[in-house]
Amino acid sequence: MIFPVVKNHIAVCFDRPEETFRRKKYVKYQAQRPEMDEFLSSQITKMHDVLESFGIPVYEKAGFEADDLLGTISQKITKESKKLRNKEQINEVVIVTGDRDIFQLINEKVKVYVPVKGLKEGKLYGVEEVEHEFDFKPIQMIDYKSLVGDPSDNYPGVPGIGPKTAITLLSKYKSKSKIYKHLEEISETTREKLKKGKDMADMSYELATIKTDVPIKIDLKKMEDWDLGSREAVELFMSYGFRTLLNRITNKNGINANLQVVDNNIAVNNKNPKEEKMPNNQGSLF
Template sequence: MERLLLIDAHAILHRAYHAFPKTLKTKKGELTNAVYGFTSIILTGFKQLKPKYAAIAFDLPKPTFRHRKFKGYKAKRPKTDEELINQIPRAYEIIKVLNIPFFVKEGYEADDIIGTLAKKAGQNKKIEVVILTGDRDALQLIDNKIKVFLPGRGKRPSLMFDKKAFLNQYLFEPRRLIDYKALAGDSSDNIPGVRGVGPKTATNLITKYGSLKEIYNNLERIEEKVRIKLIKEKKIAFLSYDLAEIQINLNLKLDFKKSILKDYNQTKTISLFEELEFKSLIYRLPGYIKQEKEIINIKKDPNKQMGLF
């Protein structure tokens, strides 16, 4: 089965920015910690996950439909550091020089783009999808054809979540992560959830009744203390569901031919890496080690072409 790797640029950039020291600068003084970590994580993903296809999604610095539904959405998050914002154009340069197609869509988040592309690609019997992200929101997308890869950080190892791994940790189906957030909320995105319902109660309700809708259809069977909270917060619960749900039906199409990890302009890529002083990453470029071996073969056979892996 061929593998498609979908990358959440926003999540990876944020993780890299906070994981790599701000001492990572060029001799000219340009801060590069986020874009260095971003590039390193992507190159590691190529090596470990060995995809045939890849695409990447970026967030736009504009409000989304979630902000229109709920003004408080992500309102408690601190303002993005200018030092990170200034590195985003460099991330685009890296993606372009590596010849990876990228997607943005006004009014939606990178999660929605990835959700749509993943579900559509998963309909192809020959394709397996892996989502590379630092955001666990994407776990709701897991099914028999879609996995989520969370890169390691510090002493924390990388994690590959398939359906079995998710069930072992959360005790309910991946899709029910939306219902879980509708009940327990999500402080990182400022999704309110039902006041007074915590992770344990939310998990118990979902494992017993299933969806949020079924929980409300069975209110008479739920203990009074919890039932009162659910009745009082019903509108908030369903609003929270809408905020937590990743969209999977956007008008987007992935061109697999253009998404093949193919030969890129290695000279231009190395030139950009040298400009950014990413010397240690040059040796990790896809095909770089093979290129040295291929030089001998090309001398023997001038018609031999160099592959990506």
């Protein structure tokens, strides 16, 4: 699914099993979500193996969510890239995710690609697309969530404030903090809800805010040094029985990985053939 948006650099971020700072802040945060079953856990392990075979770096950090790593990487790359020579600068970062919380990171250099229709298609969101669909700017996603909450993450926002009221308030006052500075201008019913829900709004704002300063080391060289059709990838796909997926990947020389497999032998770039028996069962990862 990343093929339509792949440019030069790739990195993948994962959640960690440890408790995050958000859960410490609000014990009910994501508390309604079931524990990951063993099958899905095994698939994530395979995903790590596949990414390693591709040479794609993986980022994860205890205490933080993958969203925070995406926020940190996207912001650091776009800022630090300005220090590089023109030909080495990164002019656009595309985050691939189905989580719309990430929209708060969108700016003139950061876009979000949201897969739809079973990952076969997707939509690329920039500033204009977010404003058209939500009637507020990307950065206002934080303020919006602070007011209406987020059922998927299980934090409440301000009780009684729904999407329509939140958008109306943000359209006029631009942010949560400015809304609370102009309470006397707001209708009595809404004003009382906002007053009673102030603590929840503040907490929800903190929970909704994606970190952009997670202490991780970012290596642009590793992000650029990937190869979907590497020998390691072909061998791994053969061992997992992902034979049909070999039709979908090519190496950096543009050679289809499946063309490197002849009679169940691996001959990557026609060098050093290595015999490898195909398993009887075939699987699928993507």
